[in-house]
Amino acid sequence: MNVHAQTSFAQWHAHGQHASYVRARKSSGGLLDLLEVARPAGNMSRPALGDLVLVEDMLGNGHLRGDLGGGRIDMRTRKGALIVVAPNFSTTVINGASHRLRSLAFPVAKWEDMLDGGAEGRFSFDTSFVYGQSFESPAIRAALRALWALCEDEGAPSRLLAQAAGCEILAELCRLGGAPLAPARGGLAPWARRRCVELMRARFAEDISLEDLAAEVRLSPYHFARMFKQSLGVPPRVYLTRLRVAKACELLERTDLPITQIALEVGYSANQVLARVFVKHMRMSPSEYRKAVRDPGRA
Template sequence: MFDPAVPDLALYQDLRGGTRIAGNLGWGNFNKTLARGNFVVAAPNFAHHTTADANHQIRNLSFPLLHWKKVLDEAAEGRFSFDDLDLRGGPIDSPVISSALQKLWSLSHEEGAPSRLLAQAAGCEILAELCRLGGEPFAPPRGGLAPWAQRRSLELMRARLSEDISLEELAAEARLSPFHFARMFKQSIGVPPRVYLTRMRVETACELLEMTDLPVTDIALEVGYSSNQVLARVFAKHRHMSPTEYRRVVRDPISSLEVS
C-alpha cells in the first residue's frame, strides 16, 4: 500500500489479526505481526508505504491537521508538536482507543451519520491517548466544570436538542477549549458529552411520548434524530422496547400487563 503525503494523522485498526506488516509510516521502519484490534499510526505529511504477507481487513480514521492541530495546541498550551511524538514501537494495543472507536462505530450505526459532538469528543479521547503513548502526555484535568459552566452547557444542550450541536459550541459556552471541556465535562457529569446528549434525547422522547399525541416521526425530529427508525434503534438499546410500546405501557399500564 502506497499513500501520498497528506496533512492528516491516520489511524489504522486491524480487524482480523495474524498478518505481518512491514513498512514505514513516518516513525521509522517496522516489521511486526498485528493482533486483532491492534493499531498503527501514519504520520502527517509523510508518503508512507506498507506491505502485508496476507489479505487483511483494516478500519481507518483520519485527523485533518487543519482542525486538530489547533485543538492539541490549546490542550498543550501552545507547546504541542507532532514532531515530538515517538510512535516507532509499531502496532499499538490500547484499550482506551479501542473503546472510543467501538463507541463511535456503535453510535454511528444506531444514529446514522455521526454527530459533530460524537466525532469531536471521540477524537479528543483518541488523540489524548496517542499523545500519552507517544511520550507527550497532557496534564490530567485539575477539576470538573465550574457550577455556572456546567449549568450553561447543559442548558444549551437541552435548548438545541434537535440540532447537530458541536463540541466547540458547548466549550465556548463554558469558556474553555474543546479538549479541556470534554475532559472536564466527563469529570463533572460522569460520562462524556456525547453520552449525556443521548440520555437527554431519550428522556425527552419519553416525556413527549407520555404527555403528547405527536407522531413518533415528529418526536424523533424534535429530539435530534433523522427518522423514527433511528429513534427506534436508540430506544431499543436504552428502554428495551419500541417508542410505540413505551407510549402504550406508560399510558395504560394495566392493559399492557394483561397483554403481556
C-alpha cells in the same frame, strides 16, 4: 515530513482501484472518518494525505514492510494490533497477505487547535505521537469499537460524538507517545455548569459541538469535555442523549405526533435511529413506551 496534501484519507479511498476495497465508511463532516477495508496482498503505498490515521488490524497473521512515517518497518502483524500513520507523509506499504483493517482518520487541520489547547500550546503532530510502530491498547480498541457501534446505531456521528471520541483516543495516543495532554483542573464552576446545561436544554435537537459548549464557559474543548464529566458524571454526548430521550418520552406521553416526527423534533435523522437509541436507554421501543404510559393495564 512531506509537504501538506489536500486530499483526505477517505477521499483517496473513494476513487480509483482502492474504492473497491472499502467495505464500510462512517463519516462526520470532515471531523473524522471511519473506514473498513479488505485488500489483497501487494503494494498499498499511497501519497501524502492530510490526515493522521489510526489503523486496527482485524485479522493479523500478515507480513508488513515499508515506512508509515516513523522509519523502516519489517514485521508480522497481529490481530487487534494498532498502528498510527503519520499525516502528510508518502507511505510505503507492502502487505504479504490479504488483510482487513479498520481505520480512523483525523484531519490535522480540524484537530490541531483543539489538541493544542489540551497541551497548553505544546502539542505537535510531528512529535506527540509514535508513528509506524505496532502497539496494543485495550482502552483505544474499546473506544474504537464503541464509536463504530454508536455509528451503526445512529448513523454518521454527531459533531459532539466525533469530537469527544476523537479527543479521548488522541489523548491516549499522546500519552502512549510520551507527550501526555494536561489533565483537567477539577470540575466546572457552578455558573459554567449551569450555563452549559441551559444551552444543551435549549439546543438539544441541534448538532451542537464541543466548541459551542466550551466557548460559553471560555475553556478549550479538550478541557471542557473532561471538566463537564467531572461535574455531571457523564460525558457531554451522553448528557445530550439523555435530554433527547427525555423529550421523546414527553412527546410520546403527551402528544399524538408520529414517531417519525418525534425523532426529528429531538434531533435524530429517522425514526429507526430514535428507536435504537430509545431501546438502549428505556429497554423498550417508542411505540411500546407510548402504549405502556397511556394504557398501563395493557402494557
